[in-house]
Amino acid sequence: xxxxxxxxxxxxxxxxxxxxxxxxxxxxxxxxxxxxxxxxxxxxxxxxxxxxxxxxxxxxxxxxxxxxxxxxxxxxxxxxxxxxxxxxxxx
Numbered sequence: 769x770x771x772x773x774x775x776x777x778x779x780x781x782x783x784x785x786x787x788x789x790x791x792x793x794x795x796x797x798x799x800x801x802x803x804x805x806x807x808x809x810x811x812x813x814x815x816x817x818x819x820x821x822x823x824x825x826x827x828x829x830x831x832x833x834x835x836x837x838x839x840x841x842x843x844x845x846x847x848x849x850x851x852x853x854x855x856x857x858x859x
Contacts, residue, residue: 772809784819786857
């Protein structure tokens with residue numbers, strides 16, 4: 769959770785994200801053949817296309833555990849007011 773908060777703050781400070789949501793999660797995955805449960809965090813980064821590579825670099829520099837999952841979701845529609853705010857926030 770601390771790492772997620774650090775990354776979220778960096779992305780907003782660097783104007784790579786308009787806002788970042790940090791969500792606490794429980795993750796289930798395999799470790800040595802067994803299913804393990806670990807606490808963690810998921811961040812939802814609200815940004816524009818041109819910042820995605822830079823965001824991946826910030827995550828890589830600050831995430832020191834296993835391999836992070838970095839995925840993008842293509843939007844089919846975004847309300848104009850938020851889009852304008854997001855562009856202005858990340859410029």
